[in-house]
Amino acid sequence: MPTTTPNLGDTMRRTATALLAAALLASLTACGASEDGKATTTPKAKPTISKETRYLKAAHEITFNGEPSDDELTAFPPQWCDGLNTGQLLGEGNLYPIGDDWGTVKQDAYTLVATGTKAYCPENFDAVRDELRDAGAY
Structure with missing residues (x-):
C-alpha cells in the first residue's frame, strides 16, 4: 500500500480552521472582560413590587x-x-x-x-x- 502525503490545500485549510477557532475562542473569552482585564458584570434590576x-x-x-x-x-x-x-x-x-x-x-x-x-x-x-x-x- 502506498503512503500518501498530505495535500498542501488540506494543510492550509486545517491551519486556517485552527486559526479561526483560536480567534473565535479569544473573542468569546474577551466578552466578559473590560479593558483593564477585570471581568465585567451587568447589574441586575431589582424586581418591582406592586x-x-x-x-x-x-x-x-x-x-x-x-x-x-x-x-x-x-x-x-x-x-x-x-x-x-x-x-x-x-x-x-x-x-x-x-x-x-x-x-x-x-x-x-x-x-x-x-x-x-x-x-x-x-x-x-x-x-x-x-x-x-x-x-x-x-
Missing part, C-alpha cells in the same frame, strides 16, 4: 377580628388617598378600616393606614404620619 403586594403583606401580618378578603382590604387605600388629596385627615372622614364582619384594634388600623398611604399615595404619607404622631399612635 403597591398592592406591599400593602397586603403588611395587612396579612395584622390580627383581625374576622377574616377580611384581599379585595376588602385593597378597597381602602384609594379611599384614603382620595380623602387626603381633598385635604381630609383620617379622623374626619369615617376612614377607619373596618368591614361588616371584621375589624382590628386601632394600633393595627393605624399601621394599615400608614402602610396603605405609603404604598398608594406616598405624597400624603408625611401628613398621615404627622396626624398619627400627634394622636400618639405612631
Whole structure:
C-alpha cells in the first residue's frame, strides 16, 4: 500500500480552521472582560413590587377580628388617598378600616393606614404620619 502525503490545500485549510477557532475562542473569552482585564458584570434590576403586594403583606401580618378578603382590604387605600388629596385627615372622614364582619384594634388600623398611604399615595404619607404622631399612635 502506498503512503500518501498530505495535500498542501488540506494543510492550509486545517491551519486556517485552527486559526479561526483560536480567534473565535479569544473573542468569546474577551466578552466578559473590560479593558483593564477585570471581568465585567451587568447589574441586575431589582424586581418591582406592586403597591398592592406591599400593602397586603403588611395587612396579612395584622390580627383581625374576622377574616377580611384581599379585595376588602385593597378597597381602602384609594379611599384614603382620595380623602387626603381633598385635604381630609383620617379622623374626619369615617376612614377607619373596618368591614361588616371584621375589624382590628386601632394600633393595627393605624399601621394599615400608614402602610396603605405609603404604598398608594406616598405624597400624603408625611401628613398621615404627622396626624398619627400627634394622636400618639405612631
